[in-house]
Amino acid sequence: MPSKSKGAPKAKEQANTGSNPSSANPSNINPKTINERSAYRYEVGNPLASKKSEVGGVQGLSPTERATWTNLTYVRKAQDQKRLPLPNKANKDLWKSINESGVPLRGLDELEGLKFPGNKIYDWGRDRAGRDIGEYTPEQFKKRRGKRLRVTQLEVLGRQFQALRRKVGGLATLEDEEIDKERIRREELAKLRMELYGEKTGTYAQDPEWDDIEPVAQVEGEGALASIAYSDDYAEAMSYLRAVMAKKEHSPRCLRLTENIILMNPAHYTVWLYRFSIISSLNISIKNEIEWLNKVSLAHLKNYQIWHHRQLLLDHFYPLFDPVDGQPATADNSEEVKEFALSEMGFLKKMLDEDAKNYHVWSYRQYLVRKLGLWNLSEEIGYVETLILEDVRNNSAWSHRFFIVFSNPAHASSNPEIPATKFDPKVPADVTEREVGYAKRKIEEAPQNQSPWNYLKGVLARGGKKVEEMEEFCLQFVNKLGEAEEEVTSSHALDMLAEAWAEKGEKEKADLALRRLAEKWDRIREGKEKGGHAALIAPAHSYSSATSRSFHPPRPQKNLHSFGARREGRNRSKTDGYPPRAGDESASKARKPGAEHEGAQGE
Amino acid sequence: MAAGRGGFGIGGPDSELIDEEFVHDTSSPHVAAMVPDLFTHPAPIVDPLRTTTSQAQKETVNECLPFLADCHQPHNDHGVSQLSRPRHAAFVRKWLDQRMSRHFVAVDASRPWFLYWCIESLDLLGEDVSQYGDRLVQTASWMQNPTGGFGGGFGQTSHLATSYAVILALAIVGGGALYDVIDRRAMWKWLSSLKQPNGSFAMATGGEVDVRGAYCAAVIISLLNLPLELAPEHCNPPGFNLYTGLANYVQRCQTYEGGISGKPDAEAHGAYAFCALGCLSILDSPDRIIPKYLDIPRLVSWTSSRQYAPEGGFSGRTNKLVDGCYSHWIGGCWPLVEACLSPGGETDSTTSLYSREGLTRYILNCCQDTTKRGGLRDKPSRLSDAYHTCYVLAGLSSAQHAFSYSEREGLEPWGVSSHTAAEQVFGEVDRVGTLHPVYVIPQSKVVAIKQYFASKSGF
Incomplete structure (x- = not known):
């Protein structure tokens, strides 16, 4: 009952x-x-x-x-x-x-x-x-009923607005006051619908400005893999984005839409690409866009879409810099470019202060140097030196230094471009000397730091210098090799010595250096030092010979194969599990011309 | 979970039981003796000068040492932890099956990657992935654009990375129904539109041009057997096709250090190195093409320097920290480098240019989240995620297997077999599935998709 x-x-x-x-x-x-x-x-x-x-x-x-x-x-x-x-x-x-x-x-x-x-x-x-x-109490119920009546009333007024809009031929011809009133009504309506039914009315659905767009929702179905339960705001904005992208609409409202989505999901490459297409067709000022971009960048340090966007902006706006005497504007000949470059540097510094090895920031910086010709800008060189001064192990800074010095058109052959590990006859000797000296000084600060060692090797190869010239320098980090009181303060020095001695034909010493690396000073690389190093060590310096300007790296040579801890492997046949190396007779057919003489240096 | 595992006869370990079994051992003094001191002590030479980099390096070593010496986890006679297969599989399945919360909106453009990472991880763990076929077809279809290529999701611009990931995911599950999702003609037209005068590819219309594009495009073109000629509307100089200048572009990315940068002028980086070598190895036999375009000794020197002791893992750049994902990006370079050093023949299965033991120890001891969460990670202080789970497992696969390359008419040149060196520090039960060294999906799946499209020279 x-x-x-x-x-x-x-x-x-x-x-x-x-x-x-x-x-x-x-x-x-x-x-x-x-x-x-x-x-x-x-x-x-x-x-x-x-x-x-x-x-x-x-x-x-x-x-x-x-x-x-x-x-x-x-x-x-x-x-x-x-x-x-x-x-x-x-x-x-x-x-x-x-x-x-x-x-x-x-x-x-x-x-x-x-x-x-x-x-x-x-x-x-x-x-x-x-x-x-x-x-509900009757009182609460009465209130609710009042709200429902208000919803009906607002809907009727909304329909009147739409009718008026159709009559005058669009939003643009309507009085601002009318639009504002409708906007306020929709806000109230959205609020009421939320209160009454828990129905969320999206920001865009409420906005009379977006009435003409039929949003395209994401409908993947229940079974979709790796799906995301989007927030209502994001899902709505994306469905409007799909609609306007399909129409290829480039308008201020779309620009605002991209900003909204980027703030919700800065890793959204689609929105960034679309944003750039809007900017280029509306010709938005680069200054405004960069100011906005800086804020987004600092808020999302790891984001990389930002940097491509920045590069697209610069590509698009660069032609606006006035050419100087028919030459493209660079920091050397145009104050305008220099000023822009300095403001970019200021921002990049902020980014690198947060993470001095941020790959995308550095890549953009390299792009900027080439684009604006910042090779000789003292601020650029000075900044890299400062970073190395702060952290001598910052390899990104070393890498950038190599780029500014050796890709500088004043110091580098450009046509055809010579690979980075190869000798470039256009590099002035004093530049090579200067960089060798710089690397050596930095090595002395912390000899086990690989960055300046790699830099040094790179400079030697680029400048066409022999590794053996470094023997004396390296020996200060290696004492009494092979003896009981053996002292090594840099495994990289020992590694370079092995190369230097191999270059000089001092096989026994090179062998010893490699063995000691494998046994004690660099055991994790035992496999390379024992099995492969011998075959791999020599050709790097072969480009020191100015006559050898082949762009094909030479093959490791058979005769070099004979030193190294695994020399016994040399005569093994393929069947016993020891493979032929690149320099073996079986491989000689693949050898490139110009490589023949290089092996001799190993003897 | 163990029931779903194919190819592994031995049942999954009951981790709880093992925890108990080993909990006493870990405190006993003989434990450390099982682990070579190379992996239990800081490097023999450490400079006194302190900088941000050295500080971070020191912290990482300190973070890893207890895991390497195995104070925390159950381990075998070599002091190496067991692979928590069921937990990792459950971790990965969660990413695939469950709806991510709205806080994961940042990966909205990367969902195709999750498809690839998760399905590949499951496959490596020996799980059955065929059950995902229908849902994968459904999910991938929404990501494809009628103008060619796949975007990050419905209505997103087509992108080479997301297309690469979708295609690989479809290929791993395999079968005509999955392959047929791909609109090859539209894909070909779209790729033609992305081809750059410098030889490489833009990642998307108006997108960045880098070595990833070179690799992803080469993978797509070769797996789908697309015509190399450019689509007529993108006619370039006569003779200019999809592969023209690609190797030259890769060459321009080799840096003075010997490694490969994302684009010319930048710093050498592990992930780009793999893309570069992978791209070249698609264009021609590695022993011919890699030495033709890259300086091998410098490349080997740089790649070798990526491995650190005592951690055993790889870093992505000089003076950066080890990170589990480079187990693949750098670890995956080695089969390609070794193949290029062994012209036309088998690579050496007894010697390696890197320390497989070191990498294995880092992966199994430092990269596993052995809590209920599961999954693999960058380093012990980081949370596991789908990306790291995939690439750490791929690196483990590479460390556990030997690769050979020999050209035989009409046959897949790459061969994979168990690497059976004298010292195997991991238990046989922990051997994961095999991968094609270039496509990073199972060998048989590469063969299957290539065969399928080989019969379709037109569209």
Whole structure:
């Protein structure tokens, strides 16, 4: 049995005693909730319903009650059809009987058993928080109803706005005031919908400016792999992005849309590429864009789309720098370029202060140097030196130094470009000397630091100098090699010595150096030092010979193969598991011309 | 989970039991003796001068030493931890199957990578990946653009990296239904539009040009058997095709250090080195093409210098820290370098140019998250993720296997077999699946997709 609400017994009593139903005004019983009020109204309207179900149907009612129930049901059904198809006499009797019974003519429909969970008369639904609206107090309910009316009102006004807009031929011709009013209305509408139904209205759906765009939602279906539960804001912005990209629209509103998405997901290459296409077609000023970009960059240090965007910007705007005497503008000949370069450097410094080895920042810097011709800009060279001064192990700074020095058109052959590990006859001897000296000084600060050693090797190869010239320098880090009191303060020095001695043909010493590296000073590279190093060590310096300007790296030579800890491997056949090296006879067919004489240096 | 594992006869370890079994051993003094002192002590030469770099390096060594000496985990007689297969597999499946929360919006443009990383990881772990076929077809289809190529998701611009990742993921699962997702004609037209006068490829229309583009494009062109001629609307000088100048571009990326940079003028970097060598090895036999375009001794010297002791793992650049992902980017260079040093024949299976033992120790002792989370990672202080799980496992596969290259008419030239050196520090149960050294998916899957498209010389 349904539990009765407080008001119910009273109502039944009233109905049974035949008192005037108008005295059962719901306001008199102060229902606490809407469900209570419904239950009360139901009882009042259907005084016999409870009794009927208690006694097991119409048959259980007394004859009078049964007559009342039948009459009432008849009248109510007939009411729906707006007529009582009865002869006058019957009509009169019917009304007489109803008046005497004192039951209300109007009431909630009688239910065949209770249909809703919780014994409710009516299901009011739930609000956005999942609360049963039937549990609202009448006061709360009234408020809610007010909001719903307001929604309808705002929707009507919105339709009027759309009609007006169509009439005047678009948003552009509408008064700003009208648009602002609509914008405010939509804000209110979105707020109400959220409050009433928990429905989120997206920022773009609310904005009259985007009314003409039909958003394209992402519909991958349930089974999609590696899917993401996007926030509503992101999903909405993306669906507008898809729509405007498909239209190839390049407009200020699209620019704002890209900004919004980039702030939510800066790793979104699609949005960046689209943003650039908008900027280039709208001709937005580079200054504004760069200012904005700087902020985004500092907030997202690891992001790399930013740097490609920056490069695209510069490529696009560079032609606006006035050429000087028919030559492209560079930092050397144009104050304008120099000024721009310095402002870029200032920003790049901020980025490198955060991470001095940020690969994409350095790549952009290299691009910038080439693009704007910053080879001789003292600030650029000075900055790299400062970074090396701060951390002599910063290989990115070393790498940049090599680039500025040896790719400088004043010091480098450009046509054809010579690979970085190869001799370039255009490098002035004093530049090579200067760089060798610089590397040596830096090595002395921390001899086990590989960066300046690699730099030194690079300079020697580029400048066409022999590694053996470094023998004396390296020996200061290697003492009494092979003896009991052996002392090595740099494995890189020992490595270079092996190369130097091999170059001089001092095989025994080279062998010893490699063996000691493998045994003690650089054991992790034992495999290379024992098995492969011999075959690999020599050709690097072969470019010291100015006559050898082949761009094909020479093959490792057979005769070089004979030194190294694994010399016994030399005569092994392929079948015993020791493979032929590149320099073996079997490989000689692949040998390139120009490589023949180089091996001799190893002897 | 163990039931889903194919190819591995031995059941998955019950990690809880093993934890108990070994918990006493770890404190016993003989434990350290199992691990060579190369991996238990700081390097023999350390400069006193302190800088940001040396400080970070010192911290990393200190962070790794306890893991290498194996104070934390169950281990074998060599002091090497076991591979927590079930946990890693569960970790990876979660990325594939579960919806990521909205906080992962930053990977919205990288979802194709998750497909590849996760499916490849599962495959390496011996898990069955065929069950993902239908969902992969569905997911990939939405990522494809009618103008050719795959983007990061529905409505995203086509990109070479995401196209590469989608195609590899489709290839790993394999089969006509998956291959047929790819619109080859549109792909060819799109690739033609990305070809640059300098020989390389832009990653997307208006996108960056770098060595990744060279590698991804070569992978796509060769796997799908695309015509090399450029699509008519992108007609270039006569004779200029999709491969023209590609090797020269790679050559221009070799730096004075011997490694390879992302683009000319930049710093040598491990990930780009792999792309460069992979690209060249697609264009021609490695023993012919790599020496033709790159300075081998400098390349070997730089690549070799990427391995550090005592950590055993690889770094990506000079004076940077070890990171598990370079187990693949650098570790994956070695089969290609070794093949180029062994003209037309088998590479040596007994000697290696790098320390397989060191890499194996770093991977199994430092890169595994052995907690319930699972997955593999950069280094012990970092959280595991799908990217590292894939590339650390790929590196492990490379360290565990020997590669050979021999050209035979119409046959796949690369061969892979177990590397059976005298000292094998990992348990046989921990041997992961094999990979093609260039395409980084299983050998058989490369053969299958190539065969499928070989029959389609037109479109």
